[in-house]
Amino acid sequence: MSYVKRMIHFFWPAISDEDISRFGILSSIYFFLIGAYWLIRVMKDPLFASLVGYSYQPFAKMVSLITVILGVLFYNKLLDVLRRNTLFYSLALFFGVGFVIIGYCTLPTTQVFLENPSWLQWVPGRFLGWVAYCFIELYGSLMPALFLSIIASTISxxxxxxxxxxxxxxxQLGAILGAGLVTLYTKTLGIGVLFAIGGASVCILPFLMRWYIKTTDIEASSTGEKPQKTSMIEGLKLILSRPYVAGLLVVTVTYEIISTIVEFQMGLCATQIYPTAADGGAGFAWLKGLQGVSTNTLALVFALLGTSFFMRKFGLKFCLVSYPALIGSSIVILLGMYLCGATTYTLMWGFFASVIMYKAFSYTLNNPSKEVIYIPTSKDVKFKAKSWIDAFGNRTSKGIGSTVTASLGSHFPTLFIFGSFISLGLILGWILVALFMGTTFNKLQEEQKIIE
Structure with missing residues (x-):
């Protein structure tokens, strides 16, 4: 155990022995939660294509958005009925058992029994494909948000x-291993078995959370206290009525709009360099695979060496502002490359590097920073407003980005110029909000106040 502590102190020298115990358990929970999510997430589209048909995927996104909104409303109601830790146990078992059942139903030996009943004949493909798609989206919207809310309620x-x-x-380690399991064992184990493995991993979470509560002696703290009853849309009301909470929304979702635009631009360049008619999409798939490996590798290295260092050394305001400033700088560089006559091949790799940077630093710089600024807020902000921001806000922002690319995507020069200036305008507003959030957070910490 002392060897493990020495290793942790080597990479994170400022962490105390007490926090090593606390964050050690929390890290194991996050490892299984995110690992299971990535394991199942990368199989979402292949499973849907197999059971329904990939041409229906845009409709599945629309249906899943409705499902997530209804799920967030029900989740907010459960927050008024159950204690936070009890809700975590319940949702983890619900999703874990659900994934195991989906895995069993998609085994080659059981799929024959999954034909739609007569009253569901109007549904394209197999109904299970739609259920599985929405179920995965719901897990990704609720479980990480609930876990991070509990962290914000129990640490300083x-x-x-x-x-x-x-x-x-x-x-990040969980994300790499989860996606890696699919890459290595899909052909030998099959999607059904891998789904069951993901479900079993989620079922471990309640036991780890119970261990965290017992070990850190927080039974009577925010995870275990009796919730107060409020409206199902209390979180939405808080976003609309509290500038600090609205700022949390901006800091969380603006990246998604810009990333959607830039990643689409990369895709347009890639399809010209690697035309699918020539190689059946193998070249584009290779590029996307390289993007995934590079993103997670950079994120892993930065989490190991940079996340805590930057937050501790330069402060939260610096971290909140530096991320949009970094994105803005990359867009200016890309715009300069384009105006100077860069080839499509050069632009593709420029977009590639930018997307990797956006995603990696989102996971390991922006996300940790925005989770910390939830700390000086009330329980309703941490749990209810956060559920709306993380679930509905993120998906809406991706929709806004997709609207820009869909309306301008038929002509690359127009998309690039207008998309770049739209992104830079958003970044300017984002930086101003980040400055406000950092200043307000520091003031709240000094005055020992919270946003209610």
């Missing part, structure tokens, strides 16, 4: 700054 800002790097490192 100073502990978060020193220990979040450890948490981010294990989350």
């Amino acid at each position: 800002a100073s502990s978060a700054k020193t220990g979040w790097g450890l948490l981010a490192f294990f989350a």
